Structure formats: C-alpha cells, structure tokens
Amino acid sequence: MIEVEHLTKRYGDTVAVEDISFRVERGEILGFLGPNGAGKTTTMRILTGYLPATAGTVRVAGFDVAEQSLEARRRIGYLPEQPPLYPEMTVTGYLDFVARIKGVPAAERRSRVDAAIAMTHLGEYRHELIKRLSRGYRQRVGLAQALVHDPEVVILDEPTVGLDPKQIIEVRHLIKKLRGSHTVILSTHILPEVSMTCDRVIIINKGRIAAVDTPANLTAQLRGGNLVWLELRGDRNGLEQTLRQIAGVRKVSVETLPDGGRMRVAVETEPGSDLRSRIVAAVVGRGWELYELRAVSLTLEEIFLRLTTEETEDTTRASEARA
Amino acid sequence: MRRFLQGVFAIYRKEMGQSLVSPVAYVVLGMFLLIGGLFYYTILTFYMERSLAAGMQAMQFGTPPEVDVPSMTINSLFGVLGQVALFLLPMVTMGVYAEERRRGTIELLMTSPVTDLQIVLGKYLASFSLFLILLLPTLAYHGVLFWKSDPRPPLGILLSGYLGLLLLGGAFLALGSFISSLTESQLIAAVVTFCVALVLWIVDIAGPGAGTTTGELFQYLSVLRHYEDFARGVVDTTSLVFFGSWIALGLFLTLRSLDSMRWRRA
Ligand SMILES: Nc1ncnc2c1ncn2[C@@H]1O[C@H](COP(=O)(O)OP(=O)(O)OP(=O)(O)O)[C@@H](O)[C@H]1O
Ligand SMILES: [Mg+2]
Numbered sequence: 221m222i223e224v225e226h227l228t229k230r231y232g233d234t235v236a237v238e239d240i241s242f243r244v245e246r247g248e249i250l251g252f253l254g255p256n257g258a259g260k261t262t263t264m265r266i267l268t269g270y271l272p273a274t275a276g277t278v279r280v281a282g283f284d285v286a287e288q289s290l291e292a293r294r295r296i297g298y299l300p301e302q303p304p305l306y307p308e309m310t311v312t313g314y315l316d317f318v319a320r321i322k323g324v325p326a327a328e329r330r331s332r333v334d335a336a337i338a339m340t341h342l343g344e345y346r347h348e349l350i351k352r353l354s355r356g357y358r359q360r361v362g363l364a365q366a367l368v369h370d371p372e373v374v375i376l377d378e379p380t381v382g383l384d385p386k387q388i389i390e391v392r393h394l395i396k397k398l399r400g401s402h403t404v405i406l407s408t409h410i411l412p413e414v415s416m417t418c419d420r421v422i423i424i425n426k427g428r429i430a431a432v433d434t435p436a437n438l439t440a441q442l443r444g445g446n447l448v449w450l451e452l453r454g455d456r457n458g459l460e461q462t463l464r465q466i467a468g469v470r471k472v473s474v475e476t477l478p479d480g481g482r483m484r485v486a487v488e489t490e491p492g493s494d495l496r497s498r499i500v501a502a503v504v505g506r507g508w509e510l511y512e513l514r515a516v517s518l519t520l521e522e523i524f525l526r527l528t529t530e531e532t533e534d535t536t537r538a539s540e541a542r543a
Numbered sequence: 544m545r546r547f548l549q550g551v552f553a554i555y556r557k558e559m560g561q562s563l564v565s566p567v568a569y570v571v572l573g574m575f576l577l578i579g580g581l582f583y584y585t586i587l588t589f590y591m592e593r594s595l596a597a598g599m600q601a602m603q604f605g606t607p608p609e610v611d612v613p614s615m616t617i618n619s620l621f622g623v624l625g626q627v628a629l630f631l632l633p634m635v636t637m638g639v640y641a642e643e644r645r646r647g648t649i650e651l652l653m654t655s656p657v658t659d660l661q662i663v664l665g666k667y668l669a670s671f672s673l674f675l676i677l678l679l680p681t682l683a684y685h686g687v688l689f690w691k692s693d694p695r696p697p698l699g700i701l702l703s704g705y706l707g708l709l710l711l712g713g714a715f716l717a718l719g720s721f722i723s724s725l726t727e728s729q730l731i732a733a734v735v736t737f738c739v740a741l742v743l744w745i746v747d748i749a750g751p752g753a754g755t756t757t758g759e760l761f762q763y764l765s766v767l768r769h770y771e772d773f774a775r776g777v778v779d780t781t782s783l784v785f786f787g788s789w790i791a792l793g794l795f796l797t798l799r800s801l802d803s804m805r806w807r808r809a
Contacts, residue, residue, distance in 0.1 A: 272805055294656040304651035306557075308564050315562075320553035321655040323546065365651070395597040 221246045221373060222267065222401040227276035227426075229262050236262040237426040239276070244420075246372075247400045251418035251435075252407035260407040260429040261301050264377050268298045269404070281372055294323060297371035299379055303362030307351030311342055311361055314350060315368050322369035327425055336364040339394060355382045363391065374398060376406040380413060392417050448487040448499060448515050454508030456483065462502050468495050482511070548634035554665025555672075557638075562673050565606050569640070571631050575677045582685045592615050611790040613688050613696030614776075620775035624681060625767075628674075628712050629744055633736035635673055636719025638730040638784040640797075645727040649804070659801040663794055669721055674712045678705075700776035709774020711766065714739050717793025724800040740766075741753040 222244040229237040237259040238538045244250045246250045252260045265271040267278055269292060281464050283292040306314055315333045324332050340360040343355060350361060359382050366374055378397070380388045395417050398404050408414060414421050415435040423431040423438075431438060452459075456474060463472045463485070471488040489495050496515060503510050562568045621808035643649040652662055688696050718740060723732040743766045762768060 227561070265650075270650055270654050270805070290656045290658065293654055296654065298651075298654050300647060300654075302648045302650075304646070304648040306561065306646070306648060308561060313560065317557045318555065318655075320556070321550060321652070321657050323549075325657050426621040 221248075221281060222405070223277075224267070225277045227263065227278060228274045229259070229266060230274045235427055236312070237266075240424070240427075240429055241276075242294065242422060242429065242432060244403055244405060245257055246403055248420065249395065249399050249404040249406070249418045249419045251404060251414035252424060253409070253414050254407075254412065254424040254430075255409065255419055257426075258424045260424060261377055262427075263424070264298075264375050264405065264407060265300075268296055268375055269293050270300075284301040284406070285350065295372045297322075297366035297374045299362045299366040299376045301377040303358055305350050305358055305361060310347050310349055310351065311337065311353075312346045315364055318365045319368050320370075324369045331462065332368055332370065335370075336368040339367060339397075340364040341390065356384060356387050360387075360391075361393070372403060374402050374404045377410075378407055380410065382409065388413075433476075433522075435520065437532065446490060448496060448513065450485045450499070450503070450510065450514075451477075451484065451512040452483060452503055452508050452510045453481045454503070454506065456485065458506065459483065459485065459508070462506060463499065466495060466498050466502060547658075547661060549666070550661040551665045554652075554657065554662055555669045557665065558666055558669030559672060565638075568625060568673060569636060571634050572677055575631055576680055578627050579624060579681055584628075585619055586616055586619045586623070588801060590619075614700055617690060617696055617700050617704060618774050620681075620684060621708060622771070624708055625711055625770050625774070626680075628708065628715060629740050630675065631677075632715040632738070633719050633733045633769065635670050636716055636723050636736060637678065637733035638723065638725035639670060639720050640801075641694060641726050641732045643728045644724075644804075645729075653801075653805070659798050662801065663720070663797050667794060667797075669717065670716045670720065672717060674709075678708065678712075697776065700774075703773050703778045705774050706778065707770050707782075710773070710783070710790075711770050714766070714786050714789040716796070717790045719795050721797045721800060724797050724804075729744070777792070 224243070225241050226236055227240045228235070237396055240259075240263065242250075252263070254260050262271065266273045267280065267285065269289045272286060280292040281295045283295070285292045296487065300306045306317075309317070312333060315336055316329060319329045337343055340363050342360055342364060344355070345357060350358060353361065358381070363376070363379060366376065376395070380391050383391060392413065395404060397404065399419070405412075406417070407432070418435060421431070421433060421435050421438060422429055460472050460474060463469055469487055470490060471486075473486045475484045476482070477484055487495075487499065496513060500510065500513060640649070643652065653659075685696075685701055709722050713737075719732070722736045722739065723729075726735075743764060745767060746761050746765045763781075763785070769779075769785050772779050772782050801808040
C-alpha cells in the first residue's frame with residue numbers, strides 16, 4: 221500500500237532523512253518510533269505530498285506522491301504534528317469543509333461527518349466552536365479530520381500528544397479498530413503505544429532506520445538475554461570476578477552507591493537462562509550482604525534507547541536503573 | 544471540470560464563512576461605511592453650495608450656471624471610494640494566506656486533493672465577494688442622487704465609475720493575496736500591501752514629467768490615472784488591459800508563491 225524507496229530529504233545542509241526504504245502492507249499499522257529530530261515528521265510530510273523529497277520515490281496506493289500527487293492525496297488522511305484547525309469554526313462546520321476539499325460526494329458528506337464525530341467521541345461538542353475546546357478535544361477533531369473521507373491510508377503524526385490517559389486509551393482503541401480496513405502509519409515517542417497498537421515498528425534515528433520488526437520480535441531479538449539486578453555490600457574486585465565465573469553470565473557492571481560500600485550490580489545473562497539462584501549462592505558463599513535481587517527483561521524502552529543512543533556506561537545504567 | 548469547481552467552491556465557502564464571523568470584516572465594513580458616508584456628505588454639500596453660489600452669480604451677471612453638480616459629485620465620490628479601498632482592502636487580504644501559514648492549516652490545504660489553482664481562485668473570489676458587499680451600501684448614495692437631483696446624473700459615469708472601482712479593488716486584492724502568501728504575519732502583509740499599493744497609486748508624481756520614456760512608463764503605472772479615467776466616465780482599453788493584467792499577474796504570483804512554499808521549506 222505504501223512503498224518508500226531510498227528516500228532522502230535535505231534541508232540545506234542538514235540531512236533530515238537519509239536513504240530510507242520500507243513498505244507497508246494493506247491493513248497494517250506501522251509505528252514510527254524515534255527521538256526528537258529523528259525525521260519522523262519529515263518522512264510523513266513527504267508521504268502526504270506536503271514536502272518534496274530530495275531523492276527517492278514514495279508510492280501510496282500505487283500512486284507516486286510527486287508525479288500523481290492528487291490521486292495519492294485523495295487516498296490519504298493526515299493528522300499533522302500541529303492539528304490544522306480553524307478555531308472560529310464549529311466542529312461540524314470544520315469537518316464538513318474538510319470533507320468537501322477531500323472530495324467526498326455531497327450525498328455522503330453528512331453521514332461521513334457524523335461517522336467521524338462518532339468515531340472520535342465528539343458528539344457532545346459537535347456544535348461547539350473549536351476555539352472553545354480543550355487541547356485534547358482539539359486533537360480529536362484533528363483525528364476526525366483525518367478520517368472524515370474514509371481514506372485508505374491514514375497518517376498520524378503523534379496522535380496521542382496532549383491527551384489525558386483515558387483519552388489516550390480511547391485513541392489507541394480507535395487506531396486498533398482501523399486495522400484491516402485502513403493502512404495506518406503513526407509516529408510517537410511513547411513506546412508502550414507502539415507495542416500496544418502497531419503490527420510493525422520502524423525505529424528511526426538521525427534520519428536512518430535503526431530497526432524494523434514486530435514489537436514482539438524486536439523485544440525478543442534485542443533482549444539478547446536477561447538482566448539480573450542486585451544490590452549488595454561486598455568487595456568490588458572480587459565481586460566482578462566471582463560473578464563472571466558463573467556460566468551464562470555475559471556482562472557485569474558495577475556501580476558504587478554513595479552510602480559507603482553498597483553496590484548496585486547489573487548482570488547480563490544468556491537468553492533463556494535463569495541464573496538467579498546461582499548468583500545468590502555465589503554472593504552468599506563469599507559472605508557478602510545481599511539486599512535486593514531482581515530479574516528484569518528489557519522493555520521496548522531500553523531497546524529503543526540502546527538503538528538510538530550511543531552506548532555509554534551512563535545511559536546503560538540510567539535505563540537499567542529506571543527498569 | 545465539475546470537480547474543479549467543487550474544490551474552488553469549497554474553499555470559497557470556507558473563506559466566506561470565516562469572514563462573516565471575523566471581527567476584521569465588520570471593522571472594515573464599518574469604516575468603509577463611515578468614511579464613505581462622511582465624504583459623500585461633505586462632497587455633496589460642497590457642490591451644492593458651489594452651485595448655489597454659481598446660480599446666484601448667474602442671476603446677477605446673466606451667465607448660465609456651468610456646474611454639473613451630480614456628475615461632479617459622482618466623480619469626486621469615486622475618487623474618495625478609490626482611496627478608501629486603498630486603505631481598507633489590505634485588511635481584507637492580510638490574513639488570506641498568512642493566517643493559514645501561521646496556524647499550520649496550509650498543511651491541510653496542501654495535502655488535500657485540491658490544486659493550488661483551486662485554492663487561489665477560491666480565496667480570491669471570496670475576497671472579491673467581500674469587496675462587493677462593502678460596495679453595496681454605496682449604491683444608496685447614488686440612489687439619493689438619482690432620486691433627488693435635477694438634472695439626473697449621467698448613468699454612463701456611474702457605470703464606468705463602478706467598473707473602475709471593481710477593477711481597482713480586484714487589483715488591490717490580487718496584490719494583497721500575493722503579499723499575504725509571502726509571510727506568516729497578517730500585520731506585515733497589511734502594511735506591505737498598503738505601501739506597495741500607495742506607491743503604485745501615486746507613482747506618476749515620483750517619476751520625471753511626461754515626455755521622456757520613463758515618464759511615460761511611470762504615468763502608465765500610476766493606478767490613479769487609470770482609475771480617474773473611469774471615474775470621469777471614460778472607459779479606455781489601455782486601462783482595462785492595465786487592471787486586467789495586474790490582476791492576472793497578482794494571481795499568477797500567488798500561485799508561484801504557493802508552489803515555491805513547498806520548495807522553500809526544502
Ligand atoms: N523546515 C525545516 N528546515 C530546516 N530543517 C528542518 C526543517 N524541518 C525539520 N528540520 C530538521 O530535520 C530534522 C528532522 O526533523 P523532524 O521534524 O522530521 O523530526 P521528528 O522526528 O518529527 O522530531 P519530533 O519527535 O521532535 O517531532 C531535524 O534535525 C530538524 O531540525
Ligand atoms: Mg515530529
């Protein structure tokens with residue numbers, strides 16, 4: 221449904237997107253994950269025909285977005301990063317206008333507007349001026365706008381920004397309902413969002429694709445083992461040595477805590493192994509005091525950080541500490 | 544074709560709807576009415592006094608009254624309306640594109656299946672319609688003249704005057720739309736449009752006197768000259784071409800500007 225080939229975008233000297241290629245199948249929900257400035261918005265703007273690409277081709281529903289722009293645009297619903305709203309219009313008035321410029325036939329307009337309002341739970345506010353709506357409700361109007369012409373392809377740039385937790389759940393629910401009938405690309409920084417709603421994730425960093433996979437595979441593949449996290453008091457050098465001797469341990473990193481002598485230790489182990497009892501045995505065998513032991517499997521968040529940040533001790537530890 | 548017009552109409556309809564709820568439109572209308580009415584009154588009383596004086600002179604010295612009050616009133620009134628348009632129309636067009644750019648709604652328009660031409664036409668026709676609405680009340684002034692004055696004012700002057708005013712307004716609107724498409728600030732759009740329009744209005748004063756080639760050029764570029772012809776009842780092809788090509792150029796430049804907006808962001 222969407223084919224992106226060798227897409228590159230430069231703003232002057234800045235390379236925003238560099239040689240990106242990917243495909244999205246009909247009915248699939250693809251998540252675009254990346255830190256600020258990764259190139260998510262830029263890619264989406266090229267997909268929707270708002271920006272021209274510097275190099276590469278993009279086809280949406282078989283139409284080249286540069287060459288057959290109108291045909292492609294007719295099939296796309298797009299929620300930009302900043303919802304494109306006219307504050308002085310009412311919700312219905314606005315959606316009616318969008319339906320018109322999207323080319324919805326007059327006979328279907330009313331029912332399409334009503335459907336979009338129902339999907340985004342805006343019924344109560346349909347006659348309200350957009351400027352009187354709260355941020356979250358405006359975001360919903362933005363979503364309704366992207367869906368009002370029932371497009372084959374829906375492109376959502378950070379659809380859940382500014383929503384409260386309840387609304388976030390509703391929007392994710394709504395997006396999930398589009399699976400199968402619509403092809404969806406959404407961008408986000410929020411990791412659980414991707415694992416909850418998307419069939420596939422593209423992790424994009426500094427304009428390049430860092431990884432593409434299903435959320436489950438990505439977690440499994442990159443987990444590369446489990447993490448056991450302990451807090452103890454003992455002798456630092458001996459500790460590392462002792463732990464490394466246990467079969468199945470890959471990596472040990474030690475951090476001394478401020479309150480004299482206590483250490484926080486992260487032990488990375490081979491996948492599929494559970495070394496907790498052996499670690500405990502080793503630590504206690506040396507007569508050290510064990511305060512805490514916890515097994516952690518890497519969350520998508522850590523994978524994301526690993527893929528998108530240079531692996532320094534600090535960041536690794538920061539992410540481990542957060543887990 | 545049908546699809547094309549539907550797109551133009553969708554934009555047009557939205558623009559009109561926005562104008563009708565926008566305080567700017569009402570301020571402009573109010574000021575137009577106020578200033579127009581004030582000058583109409585001043586002009587009318589001025590010429591009435593002059594014609595009274597002339598009438599008295601005629602009684603004393605036996606020469607026939609040479610003042611055609613209705614024609615002169617109409618002539619002066621169009622002069623004033625042109626100037627009011629010069630001041631107010633930049634406010635009609637200032638937000639047309641600048642506001643869409645500022646709010647980011649231009650991203651909606653430019654990713655929808657409407658062409659730049661449809662957008663430009665829809666918006667231009669809407670601003671022109673607003674101008675027509677502004678002009679409606681001025682019909683009343685002329686109505687009064689027709690109803691009360693003797694001799695009747697010549698209809699020709701009235702028609703050519705309105706034609707001139709429409710062309711003038713159309714030209715200012717095209718200019719203003721183009722300038723609005725260059726910025727995100729309504730204020731800048733209004734000020735720059737006003738300054739450019741003002742320069743074009745009086746450019747013949749700045750130029751060297753008639754006779755030299757540059758002088759001729761400056762005279763040709765002077766909006767006031769072309770407009771005055773219409774207000775005097777002279778419909779000149781040169782002037783028609785002048786305003787017509789100005790409008791076409793303005794719309795063309797707006798189109799180019801929308802197109803280059805995609806590339807400039809690049
Ligand atoms: N109009 C522009 N002119 C110049 N550089 C730009 C422009 N738009 C974006 N960039 C640059 O391109 C890069 C990618 O930006 P983009 O907005 O696509 O990132 P993003 O992934 O959407 O980030 P965020 O998560 O903050 O929304 C950034 O380095 C940004 O500074
Ligand atoms: Mg972005």
